[in-house]
Amino acid sequence: MTPMDFLLLTKGPLFSLAIAIFALGILIRLFEIFALGRAHNYAAARGNEVIPGLKTMYRRFNPDPGTFKRSTFDVVVGTLWHVGFVIALLMFIPHIELIKSTLGVSWPGLPNPVVDAVTAITLLGLVAVLIHRLTHPVKRFLSTPQDYLIWAVTFLPVLTGYLAYHRLINPYPLALGLHIFTVEIFLIVLPFTKLTHIFTAFVARYYNGAIFGRKGIQS
Amino acid sequence: MTQGAHSFSVERGLNAWREEIDAPVAAFFSSCVHCGLCAQACPFFVETGDPKYTPIHKLEPMRLLWEQEFTLWGKLKKTVKDRVDAQLGRAPKPLITDEMLEEWEPLLYDSCSMCGRCSMVCPVGNDIHYMIRKAREGMVASGHSPEGLVAASVRAVNTGSPMGLQWKTLDVQIKHVETATGLEVPIDKQGAEYLVLLSSMEIINFPEYLEAITKIFDHAGVSWTLSKTCFEATNAGIQIGSKDIAATLVQRVVDAAEQLQVKNVISPECGHAYTAIRWEGPNAIKRAYPFKVYHIIEVLDQLRADGRIKTEGKEMDRLSMHDPCNLARKSGVVQQQRSLMDLVASNFVDLKEHGEFQWCCGAGGGVSSNERAEPLKLAAFKRKKAQIEEVEPERMVTMCATCRTQLEEGLEEFNMDIPVVGLTEIIADHLVEKEVENKKAEES
Ligand code: HEM
Ligand code: SF4
Ligand code: SF4
Numbered sequence: 001m002t003p004m005d006f007l008l009l010t011k012g013p014l015f016s017l018a019i020a021i022f023a024l025g026i027l028i029r030l031f032e033i034f035a036l037g038r039a040h041n042y043a044a045a046r047g048n049e050v051i052p053g054l055k056t057m058y059r060r061f062n063p064d065p066g067t068f069k070r071s072t073f074d075v076v077v078g079t080l081w082h083v084g085f086v087i088a089l090l091m092f093i094p095h096i097e098l099i100k101s102t103l104g105v106s107w108p109g110l111p112n113p114v115v116d117a118v119t120a121i122t123l124l125g126l127v128a129v130l131i132h133r134l135t136h137p138v139k140r141f142l143s144t145p146q147d148y149l150i151w152a153v154t155f156l157p158v159l160t161g162y163l164a165y166h167r168l169i170n171p172y173p174l175a176l177g178l179h180i181f182t183v184e185i186f187l188i189v190l191p192f193t194k195l196t197h198i199f200t201a202f203v204a205r206y207y208n209g210a211i212f213g214r215k216g217i218q219s
Numbered sequence: 220m221t222q223g224a225h226s227f228s229v230e231r232g233l234n235a236w237r238e239e240i241d242a243p244v245a246a247f248f249s250s251c252v253h254c255g256l257c258a259q260a261c262p263f264f265v266e267t268g269d270p271k272y273t274p275i276h277k278l279e280p281m282r283l284l285w286e287q288e289f290t291l292w293g294k295l296k297k298t299v300k301d302r303v304d305a306q307l308g309r310a311p312k313p314l315i316t317d318e319m320l321e322e323w324e325p326l327l328y329d330s331c332s333m334c335g336r337c338s339m340v341c342p343v344g345n346d347i348h349y350m351i352r353k354a355r356e357g358m359v360a361s362g363h364s365p366e367g368l369v370a371a372s373v374r375a376v377n378t379g380s381p382m383g384l385q386w387k388t389l390d391v392q393i394k395h396v397e398t399a400t401g402l403e404v405p406i407d408k409q410g411a412e413y414l415v416l417l418s419s420m421e422i423i424n425f426p427e428y429l430e431a432i433t434k435i436f437d438h439a440g441v442s443w444t445l446s447k448t449c450f451e452a453t454n455a456g457i458q459i460g461s462k463d464i465a466a467t468l469v470q471r472v473v474d475a476a477e478q479l480q481v482k483n484v485i486s487p488e489c490g491h492a493y494t495a496i497r498w499e500g501p502n503a504i505k506r507a508y509p510f511k512v513y514h515i516i517e518v519l520d521q522l523r524a525d526g527r528i529k530t531e532g533k534e535m536d537r538l539s540m541h542d543p544c545n546l547a548r549k550s551g552v553v554q555q556q557r558s559l560m561d562l563v564a565s566n567f568v569d570l571k572e573h574g575e576f577q578w579c580c581g582a583g584g585g586v587s588s589n590e591r592a593e594p595l596k597l598a599a600f601k602r603k604k605a606q607i608e609e610v611e612p613e614r615m616v617t618m619c620a621t622c623r624t625q626l627e628e629g630l631e632e633f634n635m636d637i638p639v640v641g642l643t644e645i646i647a648d649h650l651v652e653k654e655v656e657n658k659k660a661e662e663s
Contacts, residue, residue, distance in 0.1 A: 216551025
């Protein structure tokens with residue numbers, strides 16, 4: 001197989017397969033959650049559920065001062081690389097063009113050097129959280145192979161994207177093929193691992209906010 | 220609890236969990252990224268530094284069950300495992316064993332006061348304490364709950380009080396209060412506005428409370444009553460995690476309230492009793508109440524707002540306050556106690572993290588009824604101690620008999636000379652005397 005064959009494979013059938021597994025997988029995961037439902041609550045409510053639920057969905061991006069102080073590294077570096085990841089994903093002009101050609105929607109991107117810098121920061125951030133995971137007593141204790149797996153499948157698309165952009169892998173079709181291939185691994189792994197938090201964290205936050213909100217506390 | 224030990228089994232425990240796992244639990248387990256932030260929110264981790272006290276880790280057995288039975292991926296893995304085992308002709312290894320549950324018992328009981336602080340902090344939004352409450356149902360059903368809590372539950376069911384306290388003990392106290400105040404303590408008054416419940420811990424440790432409300436209610440002209448058939452507000456069934464026991468105990472309160480046809484039920488200065496009756500009770504008996512439930516602090520603040528409490532003079536020393544988790548974070552009562560403090564304190568200072576972000580005293584969630592948990596209870600108190608040291612109050616005020624006992628014992632242990640008082644008593648101490656009030660009314 002030539003690098004060009006590999007690129008065509010990743011761009012074609014493999015990509016469709018990965019997208020299908022990702023979409024179907026996430027739908028099943030969400031269905032599994034919502035199908036369980038919630039028992040009727042007979043206690044007279046003090047407050048509303050919906051508004052506090054929605055508020056908690058965004059409030060947890062911005063932790064309380066005590067938590068910020070006690071876990072500064074997690075909050076700062078975690079936010080930094082997540083934001084970087086999303087910028088690299090959604091603000092890189094070739095990505096926007098791909099989305100435009102498949103979904104028909106588009107938006108203005110950021111200049112390449114900016115995305116390049118953000119990507120570098122994201123990579124450094126991800127390396128830092130890995131080191132933190134390996135050294136922090138609580139994180140080390142909690143971590144299972146899956147935690148390292150999701151780190152790797154998140155790290156690889158960013159890394160290969162960075163290497164391809166800087167022409168550090170040759171020939172270019174191989175570089176691009178590898179990048180797309182790692183994205184496909186990411187998409188396929190996502191629904192079966194805690195990478196589902198990308199979607200379910202909002203569900204969890206909503207429930208948290210609703211449960212507390214009913215009792216009159218904004219969580 | 221009254222059945223023999225043979226009726227408890229791992230399978231029954233797992234069945235209880237299967238029943239408890241709902242959409243929020245599935246969303247929470249799906250979302251945890253093992254970031255460890257919840258550990259920093261938990262007094263039992265913060266003060267011991269032992270990672271096994273990380274809140275989410277306390278739920279690992281329940282998470283295993285969820286993964287295997289409530290996710291497609293888990294079911295697939297199980298099918299493959301079973302096939303392989305069948306091929307090799309070996310018996311499948313059980314997912315959750317008795318030994319595992321035994322190991323988790325101290326994690327779910329001794330090192331968790333159900334304070335709910337972890338639930339406020341988890342960045343993906345997991346309400347961890349909601350799950351710990353559920354996990355305890357399975358622990359009871361599998362026969363893995365602490366002796367101290369089992370004993371308290373048995374006493375509560377058999378005698379009406381988790382401490383085995385009887386009406387005649389309370390009756391003696393009532394007589395004392397009546398002699399001291401010259402006021403009547405109403406008993407079994409039909410159609411009273413409020414049915415007042417007490418906690419055994421309060422009756423034994425803080426008889427001042429009954430005297431205080433007798434004075435305040437007389438002052439404010441509130442119609443209230445005690446019930447001879449049910450005076451206990453706490454619910455050992457909820458602490459240990461047994462819906463059946465919880466329902467039995469709640470039903471007694473409901474029966475008493477319905478029999479006396481009261482409009483409202485007042486939970487005493489006890490955070491646990493309040494959440495038990497206010498939030499869990501209706502779900503334990505599966506119907507809404509025909510009456511409202513208030514914590515005494517809510518009632519006092521309403522009386523204050525209505526101008527029915529007239530006070531004179533203020534406490535001059537530096538006072539700070541401990542918010543009971545159950546009252547503040549878990550029930551939304553945060554402002555009321557502060558408005559009441561304003562009424563009677565001139566030098567009040569809040570602890571730095573208070574209200575919904577306060578730190579637990581370390582004794583809640585059944586920890587104080589579980590002798591085995593004593594060392595952990597004292598360890599967790601160190602967080603509260605550090606908070607108190609930060610603001611250097613001369614006295615602490617609180618509104619929960621369990622918190623108050625824990626603060627008193629803890630402060631004594633560390634040789635800190637800071638008395639602890641109940642908020643209701645302080646209010647009672649500052650009531651304008653009736654005669655004086657009448658005279659003033661005549662003059663004007
Ligand atoms: C853009 C897609 C996302 C990807 C690829 C992703 C991936 C990851 C990975 C791999 C980790 C583990 C890092 C580690 O080993 O410490 C992680 C942690 C985390 N994620 Fe995401 N995530 C995404 C979106 C989100 C969203 C939308 C939320 C919130 C609603 C979120 C909240 C978190 C939190 C709170 C952590 C823990 C951070 C920490 O350890 O300090 N993530 N994520
Ligand atoms: S804080 Fe939340 S996401 Fe982090 S380890 Fe605890 S439960 Fe999991
Ligand atoms: S509820 Fe409180 S004591 Fe229990 S795990 Fe959470 S923070 Fe710790």
